[in-house]
Amino acid sequence: MQIPFLSQLQTLTGPPVNKIVGVAPAGPVRLAAEQILQHVLRGLPELLAAAVGQIASGQLLASYTTSRDFNPAKIIGFNAEVIRQQRQSMQALQLPPDEQLTELLITLRTQLHLLRLLPDGQRFLYVAVDCRDTNLGIAREVMRTCET
Template sequence: MPIAFLQRLQTLTGPAVNKIVPTSSGPDAIVAEQLLQRVITGLPELLGAAVVDVESGQALATYTTSREFNVGKVLDFNAEVVRQQRRAMQALGLPADEQLSEILITLSNQLHLLWLLADGQRFLYTVVDCRDTNLGIARSVIRSCELPD
């Protein structure tokens, strides 16, 4: 039986671990949860993931495997990366049909993938350990997980 006080107490110690956490209610949050569930199924060694609104930088749902790895702390920064890349594309004068699809951030042991969803208003942020998952597998799983609008 879930006890609200104990659930709230757990959130004070850090993000929920191995659990999808919606940050709002409604159809967008439900779709975000479904998307994250599909990603987790396809990438069981996933370190963290979130579905994020590009304009606000706010998560619709998050997932992490470790309290020390709090994806919520970086979402606004990643949203700004997407917004800046779109501005850079405009500055280059690229045709309007040229759309940003993904941004890859490669660290020594981690791959951070920002995959723009079909609506262009949200992105899927995923983090994998590159010792467990290669980029090709991560991209393939992420592309196959997006739900139709």
């Protein structure tokens, strides 16, 4: 039995765990974001969190997490800002136009956080993994192969 009030009450305790959640309005953008996350989960079943966001607005399109303490909705805007700042840094360096930002890696003591721009240049994929469980090369390859 589905009780709408209980579903809303659950969202107050944090993000749903072990479930892909589409946040964007229903349509092709949301569907594409959810498909990207499904692909990532097939390749990295032990990941901590994953999300697809828009760079310009910092809006979350879809997310997945294994812990209520790890809330991609709270950090996706900050990650979008990191990408925007890195793009500005590259412009300041006056790099050739064929040099494009494709990926950022943030290395913590026990976690790896990867940001990969999707081919449209408007969205990005964020993945957080425990570096004791996941090889960086495998994580990067899974992210590279899910670009749609």
